[in-house]
């Protein structure tokens with residue numbers, strides 16, 4: 001996909017898609033994922049504890065901590081990836097472009 005031409009300088013050399021929502025989507029998604037991860041961490045902790053509970057006390061504790069960490073990291077990463085994808089779709093739908101050369105923003109014509 002090639003960038004549309006800037007309406008001011010008539011060139012697409014310095015034009016790029018404005019990715020506002022790709023960025024915010026990633027942040028929001030990561031935050032949402034991290035928030036949702038509290039549940040995931042609890043589940044991971046429970047699963048880890050259950051898996052390691054055949055080693056009394058120490059195994060249960062280590063399993064719970066490990067499970068919580070894996071659950072937390074997974075949630076934030078997945079959330080960020082999902083937010084990135086959703087934000088990118090919004091950016092493409094809006095089709096807002098910016099020319100770095102003359103610093104103007106414009107919306108792309110739907111006809112390529």
Ligand SMILES: [Zn+2]
Nearest residue numbers: 006009099102
């Ligand atoms: Zn321009």
